[in-house]
Amino acid sequence: MSAPNKSYDPVEVEALKPEEIERMRDEALAAFAAAGDLDALAHAKTAHTGGTSPLALANREIGALPPQAKAAAGKIVGQARGAVSKALAARQTELEAERDARVLVEEAVDVTLPYDRVPAGARHPLTTLMERVADVFVSMGYEVAEGPEVEAEWFNFDALNFVPDHPARQMQDTFFVQGTSPDGKATTGDESGVVLRTHTSPVQARTLIDREPPVYVVCPGRVYRTDELDATHTPVFHQIELLAVDEGLTMADLKGTLDHMVQALFGPDMKTRLRPNFFPFTEPSAEMDMLCYVCRGESVGNPDRPCRTCGSEGWIELGGCGMVNPKVLVACGVDPEKYSGFAFGFGIERMLMFRHNVDDMRDMVEGDVRFTRPFGMEI
C-alpha cells in the first residue's frame, strides 16, 4: 500500500482522468516496444515503472481522492499498471531471447578441432589379451596362479616328466642361469639347475605342491627360449597355461573346456579339434586347433575364397594339451589313483597375431607407441 500523499491537498486534486492514464500506459508500452536492447528496456522500465514514473505518481494520488472516487481510479490505474508490467515482461523475454540467440551464435566454436593435449596412453595388447583369456576362466571359477621367471630346472623339467637326456628336453632351447660350483667357479653349462622358464608349466607343479586338489588354475606369464628375434620368433614371449586336477576329470572335460574358451573369445559357434601329439607332462597328449574364426573352414578346397588367417587350412593351431601325466601328479604329491587332471597351454603372441592381424612379431616387442596406442585399455 502506498504511503499517503502529503504534498497534495486532496481537495485540490483533480480527479484522475482516464484518458490521461491511458496516455501514460500507451507511452510506456510504446517506450518498451521501442527499446532495442536490454539496456534501453531497463532505461524505459525506470522511466515508466519506477518510483517517479507518471503511473506511479498517479497511483499515489489515488490515496488523496475522496473515498467515493478511489475505487474507480484504483481500477483504472491498476489495469494500466498491469498492462505495462505485462508488456515489460514480454519485451524483456523477447529481448533476452534475442540476446541469447545472438550471443550463442557468436560463441559458436569449431567442434571438429582436434584435441590431443595429453595423448591417450595404452596398455600393451599382450597384457590385455592375457587378462582377457584369464578372465574367461576366472568367471568359470578358476583362480590365477603365478610363479617365478627364473625357475629351478626341477620345476621346469623334472617334475613335468622331462627326464634328463630325453629328446623332448632338447626340443626347447633353454637359457641356463650361471651358478657357482662347489669350487667357487661360475658354471658354464646346465649345472646350476636354474633356467629361465621355457613355459608356464612349472607353475602347474608349484600349484600342485602348494594346494590340495581340487585345483583349477590358469597361469599367464612370460617365458623364454633361445630363439633369435624375427618376424615369427621372439626369445621372450607369453603363454597362458591351464591346470585342472580333480576326481574323475576326463579328456571330454578338456575338450569341453577348450570349446568354451574359444566360444568366449571368438564367438558362440566356435569349436576346437584335438590331434594326437606328444608332450612329456601329459598322457594322452594332443595338439589343439580352433576353427578359423574368419572363414569358419569355408576356405578349405575353395581357391576362390582363400583365407589369410588360416592359410585356407580351416583350422588355426593354438597349442598343446592333454591329461596330466600321472608321473607329474606323483612328483607333486597328488594321488593318481584318486585324482586325474587336464592341462593346456598356448602362446599369447600367436593369438594376438591372428586375432588382430599382426604380421610381424617384432612390432610386439619394440615398444613402438604407434603400435600399442590404438589398443587402448582393453582388448
Add this chain to the structure above:
Amino acid sequence: MRVPLSWLREYVDLPATETGRDVQAKLISAGLEVETVEQLGTGLTGPLVVGKVLTIEELTEFKKPIRFCTVDVGQANGTGEPQEIICGARNFAVGDKVVVALPGAVLPGDFRIAERKTYGRVSRGMICSGDELGMGDDGTHGIIVLPPEYEIGIDATVLLELYDEVLDIAVTPDRGYCLSMRGVARETATAYGLPLRDPALLDVPAPNAYGYPVQVSDPIGCDRFTARTVVGLAPEARSPIWLQRRLQKAGMRPISLAVDITNYVMLELGQPLHAYDRSRIDGPIGVRRAEAGEKITTLDGTVRVLDAADLVITDNRGAIGIAGVMGGANTEIADPVTDPETGFVTGTSEVVIEAAHFDAISIARTARRHKLSSEASKRFERGVDPQAAAAAAQRTVDLLVLLAGGTAEAGVTEISAPSAPRTIAMPANHPDKVAGVDYGRETVVRRLQEVGCDVYGQDELVVTVPSWRPDLNVPNDLAEEVIRLEGYENLPSTLPKPPAGRGLTERQRTYRRVGRALAGAGYVEALNYPFIGTQALDNLGLDADDARRRLVTLVNPLSDEEPALRTTLLPGLLGALRRNDSRGSHDLALFETGLVFRPEGQPGIAVRLPVDRRPTDEEVAEVNAALPSQPRRAAVVLAGAREQAGWWGKGRPSDWADAVEAGRTVAAEAGVELIISADQHAPWHPGRCAAFHVEVDGEEVLVGHAGELHPRVVKAFGLPARSCAMEIDLDLLEKANEGPLKAPRISSFPVATQDVALVVAAEVPSAEVETALREGAGELLESVRLFDVYTGDQLDEGTKSLAYALKFRATDRTLTVDEATAARDAAVALATERTGAVLRGA
C-alpha cells in the same frame, strides 16, 4: 621322415584312388604330424625318353665347351632318325644311355622344350640332369647316365618314377618307430583297417659260432649286436634306379651300393646299420666305452676327441666308429675306382654288416656332446626295435647278394643280453575313464592288438607291448593308443564343475589397476626384453658397489653384450624411449611393469629333487633358495611434451614433477601414500631426484625413486634432453597396504578458509612445511593446498615463499573466525618452529 606314397603302398593295399592328401588326413588323426605332402613331378610332362648317345661333336669356338650330339631315341621322335641335341654338360660318352626331353616336353619351372637354333646349330631337345627333372641331388649335378640295360625310346618318367607323392612327417619323440616305412605302414594299415605286410617278417638263420668275432664289453650300452658277412661283391655294381629313387625321395643321397643298401634297410625297418670294409678291419669287433681323450676320425672327416661316456666300436687298432652315431673313416666302404688303362674297377668286395641296439640315453648324450646328429643317432635316441636287428641284417645281406652279386657267409654272430617282454597291467575300463567315453572292453582289446600288443584278462588286462614301442610303459600310454585310434575327433565335449572361485587376488587386481591408471595418465606400455649388459649399468652411472650391478647371468645368452637379467626396469624402457624418439615420436610417456632379478648372495646350484614323490617343504625351500629374488616393479620414462601445444594454447614439457606424480599414481592404486623426500641416486639428476618411502609395520621403507635423469645418463643413452623417469617396487607397496580405505567423514557445516604465505630458506622441502602445518593446525583442518611458490626480488636472497590455502571445518558446528584463526596460528607456529618459516609480510 619322408614317406613316398608309392613305397608305402608296398606294405598296405591302399585303394588306388587314395591320394597323398587323403593319407595325410588319416595319419594326422592317428597322431602323426604329417606336415606336407610334396607332389613330385609337378609341372613335368613328356615326351621324356631313354636315348643312346651316337656321336659327339665338340664345338670349341664358344666361350665354354659345347657338344653337338646325335642321340638314338628309337621311334620316340616319330621318325626313328637320330635326334640332334646341343648339350653343355660333359659327363657322358658315346654309347651312354641318357634321358632325353623331346620337343613338346615341359620340365619343372615351366621350362618348355622346343626345337631352337643355338650355337649355330638346331637343337631338337635336351639331355637331362637330375636337377632339371626335379629328382633331387644325386651327388653329381651332371647328366643322368643310365645303366646300359634300359631299352632305347622307353618312357623315362616311368623308369625314373618321377611322378609320386611324398608325405613329410615330423616324428614326435615318443614315436621313434615311425622313423621307418615299417612303422608308418603299420599306422596306415591301422588307420585304414587294412592288413600290413610286415617287411621285418623274414627268415633269419640261427646264430652260430663262426660269424665275424664280436666282443661286447658293455652289455648295458649295447644289449644286442648282430654281425653278418658278405663276400664277392662286384665293386662296379651300382645301385639300381629304383633304390636310388627311393633314397632320393626319402631325402637321402645315393653314395655307393653297399652304403645305399644299409640306408635303404634303415629307412625300411628303422634299424640303423653299418657296413665295414672287412679288409680294413683289424681283428675282432669290440664294443666298449671310450677312453677319455681317445681320438677318432669320423666318416665326415672330422677328428673327434672322445669322452669316457661315449660308446665306441673298436678293432685291434682302437675305435673304428662312434656306436650308433657315426662310423669311422678307417673302415669306410671304398668308392669304386676304375683303372683308366684296363677299365678294371677296384673297391670294397667284402663287408661286415653291423645291426646293433644301443642304449637310447647313451646315444643321445654322445650325439649332443659331439653336436653330431645323424640318421642313426636320431633313431637310437627315440628307441629302435631291438627285435628287428636280425631281420635288418638279413635284409641287408639279401640285397647285397641280389644287387652286388655277393655271397653271404654262413657265419651269423649274434650277441644279446637277456630281456623279457614288457607287460602293463590295466583295468579294462581305464581308457574309458581317461576319455570320458564308454568304449567297452572289446574295443579296448582290439585297438591294443592293432598297436601290436598281446592282451590277456577280462576286467584287469595284462598287456604285453611290442618291442618297437618303448614309449608304452603305463596305463595312460595304452589309454592314449585306444583313444587316438578311436579318434580324438570323436571325443564328446563336457564341462567340469570347479568349486566356487575367489576371483583375482588383491595383488593381481593391483597390477591391473596400476596399468590402467598409468595408461589413463597418458603412458603407453612397453614390454621390453629383460636382457642387459654392464654397458647399460655404466650408462646409468651406477657406482661400482651399487646393488643393481649384482647380476643374474646367463650361461648361453643370445648376445654376449647382454648376458644378464635386468636389475632395474630402466635400461629397457630407456631403449624403447630412444627407439621411439628416433622413429619420429618425440613426445613420449612409456611405462612397464615386470620382474627384476636380484641375486641374494652367491648364485648357487639348485638341487635336483626326486620325482617319485612330493618333495618336502624343506626341499622346496632349498630349491627356491637357489633362485634370485624377483620383485615386481613399475617404471615410467618421459620425454618431450607432456601437454602438447595446439589451438588451445601453449604446451608443457614433461618434467621431474610428472615422474614423481607417476609414482604417486602407482602408490595410490596400491592403496598406499608415499613419503617423498629429496635424494641423490643414480641415474637421476642429483638436484631433481625424489626418493619414495612407505611405512611398513612402523618402519619407513624405500620403495623407489623419480625425477629428471642425470644429464650424463641422458647423453649416454642418447635420449632427448631432460628425459625423466620413475621406478617403484610393487611388492613393497603391497606390503604397505593397510587394507580397505576408511571413508572420510563429510561435514556439512560451512568451511573457513585461511591463506598463509610462509617464507622459508630455499632448501627447505615444502613437504616438511606442509607436514608441520597439518600437525600444527589440529583436527579442525580439513585440507592444505600449496597454491603458489614465489622467489624473486621481493624476498631475501636464498629464501622462497610458499602460499598455502588452509581449509578448516568442524563436524558439529560452524567455526568462528577466531577459532579458524587460532588454528591457523598454531599451524604457522609449528611450521616456524620446525622449518624457520616466517609469515610473509609479518
